[in-house]
Structures are given as structure tokens and as C-alpha cells.
Amino acid sequence: MPYNVSTMTWNARPAYRYVMATAALTMLVALLEKLRPALNQTTNALALVLAVILIAVTAGRGPALYASILAGLSFNYFFIGPFYSLRISRPEDLVAFLVFVATATLVGQMSSRLEKRVIQTEVQQEQLERVRVDYQRASAEAAEAGELRRSERLKTALLDAIAHDLRTPLTSIKAAISTIRQKPVPGEVEQELYEVIEQEADRLNHFIQGMMDLAQLEAGQVTLESREVSAEAIVEDAMLRAEPLLAGHHVAITVSPDLAALSVDPRLISQVIYSLLENAAKYSGSGGKIEVSVERGAEDLVRFSVADEGPGIAPELRSQVFQKFFRAGGQAGFGVGLAIAHGIVHAHRGKIWIEDGLRGRGTSVKFEIPSGEQA
Amino acid sequence: MSEALKKILVVDDEAQITRVLRRGLESAGFQVRIASDGRSGLESFRAWLPDLVITDLSMPGLDGLGLCERIRQLSEVPILVLSVREDETTKVKALDLGADDYVAKPFGMAELTARIRALLRRTSAPPQKDDPYEAGDFRIDPQQRIVEVCGRPVHLTPKEFELIQFFLLNRGKVLTHRVILSAIWGSGSAEQPEYLRVFVGNLRKKLEPNPAAPKYIKTEPWIGYRFDPQ
Numbered sequence: 159m160p161y162n163v164s165t166m167t168w169n170a171r172p173a174y175r176y177v178m179a180t181a182a183l184t185m186l187v188a189l190l191e192k193l194r195p196a197l198n199q200t201t202n203a204l205a206l207v208l209a210v211i212l213i214a215v216t217a218g219r220g221p222a223l224y225a226s227i228l229a230g231l232s233f234n235y236f237f238i239g240p241f242y243s244l245r246i247s248r249p250e251d252l253v254a255f256l257v258f259v260a261t262a263t264l265v266g267q268m269s270s271r272l273e274k275r276v277i278q279t280e281v282q283q284e285q286l287e288r289v290r291v292d293y294q295r296a297s298a299e300a301a302e303a304g305e306l307r308r309s310e311r312l313k314t315a316l317l318d319a320i321a322h323d324l325r326t327p328l329t330s331i332k333a334a335i336s337t338i339r340q341k342p343v344p345g346e347v348e349q350e351l352y353e354v355i356e357q358e359a360d361r362l363n364h365f366i367q368g369m370m371d372l373a374q375l376e377a378g379q380v381t382l383e384s385r386e387v388s389a390e391a392i393v394e395d396a397m398l399r400a401e402p403l404l405a406g407h408h409v410a411i412t413v414s415p416d417l418a419a420l421s422v423d424p425r426l427i428s429q430v431i432y433s434l435l436e437n438a439a440k441y442s443g444s445g446g447k448i449e450v451s452v453e454r455g456a457e458d459l460v461r462f463s464v465a466d467e468g469p470g471i472a473p474e475l476r477s478q479v480f481q482k483f484f485r486a487g488g489q490a491g492f493g494v495g496l497a498i499a500h501g502i503v504h505a506h507r508g509k510i511w512i513e514d515g516l517r518g519r520g521t522s523v524k525f526e527i528p529s530g531e532q533a
Numbered sequence: 534m535s536e537a538l539k540k541i542l543v544v545d546d547e548a549q550i551t552r553v554l555r556r557g558l559e560s561a562g563f564q565v566r567i568a569s570d571g572r573s574g575l576e577s578f579r580a581w582l583p584d585l586v587i588t589d590l591s592m593p594g595l596d597g598l599g600l601c602e603r604i605r606q607l608s609e610v611p612i613l614v615l616s617v618r619e620d621e622t623t624k625v626k627a628l629d630l631g632a633d634d635y636v637a638k639p640f641g642m643a644e645l646t647a648r649i650r651a652l653l654r655r656t657s658a659p660p661q662k663d664d665p666y667e668a669g670d671f672r673i674d675p676q677q678r679i680v681e682v683c684g685r686p687v688h689l690t691p692k693e694f695e696l697i698q699f700f701l702l703n704r705g706k707v708l709t710h711r712v713i714l715s716a717i718w719g720s721g722s723a724e725q726p727e728y729l730r731v732f733v734g735n736l737r738k739k740l741e742p743n744p745a746a747p748k749y750i751k752t753e754p755w756i757g758y759r760f761d762p763q
Contacts (some may be wrong), residue, residue, distance in 0.1 A: 419727070
């Protein structure tokens, strides 16, 4: 592990440490030898032990042991009589020599071990510090994510309030205009303008609903109420709701007979199909053919598809239409319908994409979701 | 007009909505009274005894659900609930608490008055359980267990007969899956809407001129069915 410890440890090859230890001791011995007339034997011994300690803490155990032996020999050679000889004539000098060697070795080894501990502690501290920084970063990120969720929830709550405040007057407008339109309206102009008021009230309501659905999906507030349901029931419900929009279109429905019951949120999946039918009806023009199909996909997936014969969507724009308020060129926008569909499919751990439509023209929106058999 | 004297109590805390409803319903030939919250709605109900109650769900104090429950303890009067579209759970709750139907806000007046008329028709001629009676395109003889649609006899299994009889007794009313399943198969089967769907599909094949676009047994998505004998 690459430690980056800021101590005086020589981050060098072992041989170099021995050379340095030798050099340091040589210089010290030379100095002490020069000053010998002024110093006594004890001072020399202490100076050499100090050198061994320094070598131990900077160069480690091996060099420390080596320095202890070298210092012992130097002590004997230079500072125990007879000088410049390894011979020891007096018994007290022998004791002094042995004590010196033992002390130097012991102190050297202990110092080196202590230094090692210090380094280990520092490394541990550094690792702890790294963990602490990582933890702080992670908790900051978690806080940020929580903050984001909170702000999404706040947005939803705000939208909820706005939706209520918009919907209440809209209800009065719709009820009022539809009351007026129940009776024969005098002029053609009035008739048309009243119709515009009612249609626009409906459109505004549709828009508010879409915004609410999208905000709830984005805030993760949509809980899937999954239950066992057949694919037919889901398609049937979407068809029922889309019926007024599909007048004048030919809709063909194919549900593969080998499909087992699905475990999904039927209301939401049906809403996806409704949105796709709505777009197909809008873009394929009157008399256009629309095909709805449900079949088994790979593994436990089930694949839904709604295809039309409309003008189609250019391949390079196909992934963008699932963004909210996406508009292609001067075309009318897709509003939030496909963004909601995308959100619902993803909430079911599925995917949604676009291919060419019927007979190579138009649009075919397909989505795959787990049938939920394993769930 | 047969409903000319029918009395409708409207309970909603939004003044503009009640204002429009008063005008709209009066011009459709009903007598209208307004209450701005559940408590005063209940008082008006006791004092005036309307033929039908329209109530909003979210109101200060006693809300729409509470009002449904309190009125049901007193009377079988039809209750129509005004709700927002996405709130299926509350709708089902209101229906289970005794509401007969719901209309999503914002609503068109034609739709609202059609629902009101359907509910009033049911209560104006409550059928006796065992006597033969007619309702719209249907004629039923409970003792002989015969059902005719537009004069054409239809052969039904005993369970199908029970269901059609239940539908006829509750015509115009939204019946939740739970209510239908418990009424016909007992409370133990209340959690099997998929079973009911298949059963209703078969019944439609026998009764409806076009089973793919049913006109008698109408689906209320994820809630239940509404029977309209026309």
C-alpha cells in the first residue's frame, strides 16, 4: 500500500539505509575521537546510543541492529582502552562494553518498534480520515438527494394547491358553458364561440391533470397498486376511455393468447395505452388504422405496442419525444402524455421506445414491462 | 316534465359552483337548495327531505364521505358525489359508504342531469322483489325466472339471473366490484374483480346487441359497473 507518511523515514532501498547508518556513525565516531581528550567514556557511550536511537527511528529495525553492533565495536575500538584495538584489558571495561552493546541494541530495537507503531497509527489515522471524508461526502450526497426529494414533494404540494385553485373555477366555467349549450343557441357565431369555451376548458383541465400526474411521478409519490389482472382488461379500459377520440379510426386489437395474468398497476398501465391511443388518433387523421397488440417478450417481459399510419417521427427525434413539452420543429407538442407514459413504464422497471409504424410508415410506440410473475 | 317537482339538495363549499349548479339544475326543471358544508347539508336534508343529494367530497367540518354515511342512516335517497378524476380510492369509499354515483369535476351539465335522471328513475318505481316488472328494455319475472330484452327471452344461468336481478334493483347506480361480488357470491369472494369481469363478459354476450360496445352493463374503470336498462 503506498503510504505517504510525513516522517523522516528514509523511503529508500535497505542497502542505502545501511550505508547511511554507517556514514552517520563514522562521522560521529570521528568527531568523538577528535574530542576524546575533552570527553569521558560515558559521554561517548551516550552519544553513540543516541545515534543508534536516531538510526532506529529513521531507518528501522535492521539498520538499528546493525548500528548497535557497529557502535559497540567502535566504542570498544576507539573509546575503551587500549585504544585502536578490539581487545579489552580491564574487566570493568568489558562490563561497560557489554552494557553498552545491550543498551544500544535494546534501545535501538525498542525505538524502531515504537517508530513503527507511530507510523502504523498515522497510517490508521489517515485511513480513518479518508473514511470520515468519504462518509461526509456520502452523507452530504444523501442529504442532497433527500433535499431533492423534499423539493420535489414541495413542488407536488404546490402543484396540488395550484391544480385545486385552477380546477375549481374551471368546474364553474365548464358547468356554466355546458348549461348554456344545452339549450338551442341563437346564432351560429355564438354557437361556435361557446363550443370553443367548452373545448378549451376541457383542454386546460387535461393539461392540469397531466402536470399533476407528472409531478407525482417525478417526486416518486406514485405508489404502484399492483394486482393480478389480464392484459385484455387493461387494453379494454384504455379503449373505453379513448372511445370518443377514436371515432372514425379503425382500431385492431391483438392480445396474444399465451399471456398469463400480469401483476402490474392496471390503472397506470392502462393510462399509458390511453396516452398512446390519444397520440395515434391525433396524428393519424380520420379513417386511419391503429393497431394495439400485447405479446410475450423475452423472459418474463410482456410487450405492448400501439402503431398508427400517421406522419411518423424522425429516427433522431425518437428518444426525445419522451421529454416533457418536447416539440419537433413547428409540430404541435406532445405535451406531457409521453413523459408520463415514460415515467409509468420506468416505475414498473420497464422500457419504452419508438419504431416505424404500420407498413413502414407512421409511428409504433412499444413498451415492455415485467409481467410480475416472479414478484 | 316528470321531474318538475323533484327536489335536489346541493352541498358544496365553492360558491361559484353552487351558483352555476342552481341555475343549471333549475333550468333543467328541478327545485334546488344549497348548503355550503356537510353539517348544514345534513340539517337541510332533515328539514327539506330532498329527492336527491349532490355533494362535494372535500369540505370543511363534516366532509362528503361523512355526509353520505349520516344520510344513509336516515334514508335511501340517491346520493351523487362530485369528485376529482384521479381519486379512485375516495370514490370507491364514497360508493361503499352509500353514495349511488359520482361525477368527476369538471363536469358537463348534460352528463350531470343524465345521471340525476337515471337515479331518480330507479327510486320513482321501486320494483317489488317477486312481482314481474319492466325497466327500460328489460322485463323480468322473478318467480318464473324469465328475463326478456326488447321482448326477446334470454336464457340465463341461475347466477346470471341473480346478477341481472341485482343490476335491475340497483339500476343507474354505480356498483363497486366488492358490492356485486358480496351480493351474488358472498363476502368471501369480494377480492376477485377479474372473475367478475369474465362473468360480466359472458352476460353481455347474452344481453347486449353489441357486446364490444355495451349499452346496458357499463364498465366504470377499476371501480365496478353501472346498469342502465335504457
